């Protein structure tokens with residue numbers, strides 16, 4: 120394959136990519152070795168919205184953990200915003216994670232005793248945002264996701280969809296380069312899931328770079344393209360023509 124073909128298949132040249140994986144292998148040794156990722160190359164161009172689908176055990180979580188700077192490759196490289204994740208010492212990798220990545224989970228992962236605003240404020244505590252600015256920023260983001268009237272509610276006082284909105288506001292708070300969403304609608308009914316996907320589409324239109332794992336085809340179809348993983352390899356990158364639509 121020529122490099123131009125390879126770039127086209129991967130979605131971008133490395134220079135334009137916020138995240139880039141080059142021939143990434145991750146092998147687990149429990150009895151027989153398992154290549155959870157088996158030579159994966161993928162680029163996330165700035166402003167792209169990519170869905171990842173694949174059967175159970177195909178490597179989706181391993182891929183998310185790689186891009187999320189929770190894991191490093193045994194072979195190949197993962198680059199986030201120009202930094203080689205595997206070459207960074209643990210502390211720097213954790214800082215890169217906090218500064219450049221925003222996480223959204225199926226289970227929301229909010230602290231139940233803190234208010235919505237406090238949950239959103241939390242990631243800023245580890246960054247250099249001065250105290251006075253934090254509450255204001257949390258209010259702005261919660262208003263942005265439609266929860267301006269729920270700032271002081273705790274998660275148990277919110278619906279599932281509202282909780283996920285809080286989690287999305289929290290993920291945005293440090294202005295990350297990439298939003299990583301793991302089954303973001305997996306705990307929501309179809310209608311609520313669809314309103315959350317509307318919000319993802321708005322964030323995409325604002326130019327944010329999003330990577331989302333999902334089992335559901337109709338959820339994946341909100342993205343520009345679907346990466347199909349099978350046995351730790353990219354079987355196909357399905358272009359949904361999002362950019363030209």
Ligand SMILES: Nc1ncnc2c1ncn2[C@@H]1O[C@H](COP(=O)(O)OP(=O)(O)OP(=O)(O)O)[C@@H](O)[C@H]1O
Nearest residue numbers: 147148149153155174175176177178179180181182
């Ligand atoms: N910590 C680990 N130790 C050993 N093997 C692992 C570990 N994590 C993942 N694996 C193996 O790596 C492969 C890929 O797992 P991964 O969790 O990435 O798949 P997945 O696509 O996210 O699956 P699911 O949809 O079920 O969550 C599987 O065969 C799994 O058993």
